[in-house]
Amino acid sequence: MTSLRTWDVYLIGTLPSNEYVQQKIGRDKGIFINSQNVIQSVLKVVSKEPDHLPKERLFTCFSHDLEPFGFVDNSMEADAVREERLIQFLNDYLVVFNPSRKITASRNEVYQARDIQLIRKSDRYKEDDWFMPIPIFSKKKNGLSFEEFTTRLLNQRHVGKVPFVSTEPNDTPDIILWKDDDGSLTVFGTFHSHSYAYGGFCFMADDSLYVKPFPDNWMDDVYEVDESILFIPDGRYEDLLLLLKGEGASMHTSGNQSESAGEVAAAIMEVVRPNEIAEDGKSPIDYEQEELKFLDHFIQLTKENGLYYEAKDLVNFHTAMKTSNLVILQGMSGIGKTRLVSSYARALNIHNERQFTIIPVRPAWGDDADLIGYVDAMNHLFRPGDSGLVDAIIRAAKEPDHLFMVVFEEMNLARVEHYFSQFLSVLELDADRRIIGLYNDHLESGLKNANQYPAKIPIGSNMMFVGTVNMDESTYHFSDKVLDRANVINLHVLPFTRLRERTNVRTLTSKMSYPLFHSFKKQEETLQLSEREAECLWELHLQMQEAGRYLGIGPRVVRQIDRYLQNLVPSPYLSRREAFDLQMVQRVLTKIRGSEELLHPVIGSLHPESNEVVGGSFLSVLKRFEDISDFTETKKVLRQKAKELKMNGFTF
Incomplete structure (x- = not known):
């Protein structure tokens, strides 16, 4: 039985010298005819490898992988002729591939190049070149305008995905690129860390974000793959870092670019600081006034829904929702706890079941498997819980610019610290570490729906958790583990004469989004x-x-x-x-x-x-x-x- 793993990253490989092959694997040469009469070669990696990938490995490539690019092998010819033809063919190209590892039945590791692409070497290629991958973002790939992309970077929000770029925490790129419609490139940096969710990358810079156009006269030194990654020699990469931070002035672009977003960025955004650009990319937003408008909207909606709470209680609830990982509404039955949460969701522009999930807690729940789900070993499937919580978390991670709310009705019918235990520990972590485990990692490769339900899923910071509770003989009291992590708000009944009041209800439309709500914090x-x-x-x-x-x-x-x-x-x-x-x-x-x-x-x-x-x-x-x-x-x-x-x- 064999086990196969493929890494979803692009590497660049070349045909190594015979001396290098002998040093690494003890063979006399890197190209030979195997037992199936197929030409087999090895590739030496000449680009930066992800931190989690085994280093300095040679990857196997077969001649039939090269046939789509024009290589022709004649099995009737002498072995030496066939091998020399492949050497001459590969000498003209860089090989772009996905690395994979196969563990054979005898426990041997075999590394292979898959999904191969060929890029013809430029006239300026040098044999000792080592390439650094830089992710490329664009309106075509990510659906954002240049202004939207810049604004999201400045406010440390998700800017989208780039295929075949490592998403691991230790592989943060120092710089990234924006590709304009006319093909010009703009450089952003430098970044010290990132997080990654279904909404893609979220990059963290220091106090300043630098922006410069990519020099046109360097384009012969670099190689672009799938309009997603630019491979640049490490020497040029260091030059680019100096250029970006304003040093090495002689390396500035020659000025023959037509006016583009890159030039605008260089002119007005050479050094910018987070939160100085508004949502429209033009003028600052008075977030305090926006929040007061939102509160007035929320108060109006509660009246529209027949709820009569003191305004200070509503502001208290809103402030708790901004700052707590879990808010618990406590009070006697029938005072409108769930309706209050629904009104708040509506004020936040959360209208549909995709974003608003109500989970009635069941008394029999004893651990988080009752809430999350379990692995059906017989049918090789993960069975999510009937609560719908897992699907809600996955949807929220895929849509990081939308707010999602989960409401646990009668939360204390079962012991919260039992069925919600994993969440209590995870929710207090930093946003990029809030990850829930659905099942053990080693089971993932054997599950049919692992793509839909991976072993670990992130809880986006756009998710809000609320519980409603009644305190009576049928419920459990909260443990300190819960109380340490929650704002427990007591809702009080107002005088019944308030029910006689008539309110002139105004139908209001909310323009709330997660980025705007996040700006209130x-x-x-x-x-x-x-x-x-x-x-x-x-x-x-x-x-x-x-x-x-x-x-x-x-x-x-x-x-x-x-x-x-x-x-x-x-x-x-x-x-x-x-x-x-x-x-x-x-x-x-x-x-x-x-x-x-x-x-x-x-x-x-x-x-x-x-x-x-x-x-x-x-x-x-x-x-x-x-x-x-x-x-x-x-x-x-x-x-x-x-x-x-x-x-x-x-x-x-």
Whole structure:
């Protein structure tokens, strides 16, 4: 039984010298007649190999692979004549191929060149040339205009795919190319890393992105394959890096190019910084005003759907959705939790089932296979779960410029940390590392639908996860593993008199897209909490630690509170003081659970006459920090927890 693997990359090969062949594999020469009377040759790789491909291998090529390009072999001639004819033929060409490896039944590795193309060597070709591959993007291949492509690069968004270029993290190209309709090339760089999903490449540069036209007088030195890859000698590649960064002025283009997108780029974008170009590539966008317009739209839609929530609760929900990997809406049955999520989806321009997936959670779910699916070993298929989650993730990865939302209805009917365990670990990772495993990698080659359902699938940053929960005797309480990663929002019923109000409903059309929604997000890594806010959280942490060694506020929660406050858009609906109060309820008080003996010193007790909380270390800390918040909602929750301790002897 043999095993075959083909790498989806292009390499360039040439016929090596006999000395090189003898050194590498011990044969006298690189061309010979094999036992099937077919001329067999070996190729030496002369282009940069992907990091994951075995290095310095010789690849086998057969004469029949060359027949489409005009090579003719006459098996009746002498072996030496046939071999010499192939040598003379190959001396004129560079061989472009896909590398493959076959492991034979005797466990030998055989490397072969597949899907061969030939490129005639230019007059400037040198025997010691070593080629670097540069991906080429274009409107024809990627469906973007030059302005759209540039804007996406600047904002570190996906710019599309290039076939037969390595997508591995260690193979980030320093530079990439744009090909204009007239054939002129523009160079972009330099890039230090990239991510890759179904939307293609997303390149990360340092503070500056350099853009220059590719010199016309270098075109005889390079080789273009399928309008997708430019192979350039490594010496010219180094020259290009110098040219791109403004050094080596003598290497600038001679000026005989006609005016093109490349010249425009060189003139107005020699050094540009991310986020200075708007969506239309022309003028800056006031993202704060755009976000306020979106909030007004969202508030209007909730009214249109017969929902009556305070505007600050809607802003709280929106801010949590921007900054949390998972948002959980909690409240009594019948108050419109799912309708609220639907209204938000509509405000985000998510209208169809492709982008909006509702998953009713089943009580019997015990692990992530119930949610994701399983391998049907008998039929050699992966069977995705009935939830539709896997298909939603794959669709989102294929369409990175669209938002996708997944809603888990009655999320706590089963234990979240069991059926959602893999997601809880993955969602907190950086966007390019958020990968879910459907099954073991070694099974992939044996599954009939592995192309549709690969062993690993990425969770795009354009995916949003929401859960709705009821708290009653039929449900499970959340573990700390869930609470550390989620904003748990309590929705409250407003006075029923509000149901009598009539609203002049306006039909609004949303222009929201993922790039615009993403532009609302602020992700400053340095902690932006004020000194007093940080001190308050630390004091509360110490008091919780006094009550129990496993109680407290972890650094993860502090960073998430900070990110929430960073992303609070200035509005008349929700102030920073109120938002800090809400974060105390949603991120800190959710973790104060346990017996009266354990928590009474922290929570305090109810005064028999005023029905207010008295005593308790938590309340004393809040009083010392009233300069940063009134803690109105926090005190309400403390009162409820004190009541539960008194009546039940414990609180959740």
